[in-house]
């Protein structure tokens with residue numbers, strides 16, 4: 001089974017946990033995309049849920065799929081969130097934010113009763129921070145000074161760029177109006193400590209380390225579905 005199919009079976013498996021009446025956190029990314037398509041089909045067949053999207057991109061897909069949406073203002077507690085990840089370890093720690101949605105994803109994760117993470121097998125790692133650079137969202141004001149402080153922890157980081165309308169690469173602006181630094185670690189042996197140290201730097205909004213948040217990781221593999229948690 002190729003990677004795309006691995007993503008699809010994991011994401012669709014996660015939607016089997018969704019029941020009418022639930023408030024559902026809608027994660028971001030190319031894996032969750034398949035869950036959104038499936039949920040859309042389920043809603044059109046009568047499933048009665050509201051979804052809270054973790055990004056403008058997910059909001060757009062959910063609207064196209066006719067999934068009713070809500071906000072944390074009216075629905076402060078979520079029953080279940082389905083989200084992706086960029087790297088996962090055996091302790092269910094995650095690196096997220098490859099799609100620049102980490103701040104909203106962490107806010108939603110924090111208020112969700114249950115979190116299902118959907119990935120393909122390439123995301124599973126022995127030591128977190130060895131296969132994917134850690135995204136750190138920072139405010140634009142004084143960002144160079146913030147980067148200097150971040151680099152004291154990770155050694156080296158790069159400002160994430162994205163193609164703009166003029167055809168050139170410009171700093172990527174998140175849904176929250178901020179920049180992303182991608183931090184190159186050679187493994188993160190103590191993820192919680194690094195999460196807290198990074199978030200203590202003035203100018204850092206949030207980082208993509210998620211510790212003790214996932215309840216289950218659903219992994220699409222070449223031979224079918226595997227679970228962690």
Ligand SMILES: O=C[C@H](O)[C@H](O)[C@H](O)COP(=O)(O)O
Pocket residue numbers: 027028029030031032083084085086095096097098099100101102105
């Ligand atoms: O910011 C984006 C999110 O954390 C995504 O869930 C993560 O990057 C995984 O995305 P994908 O399923 O596209 O690999």
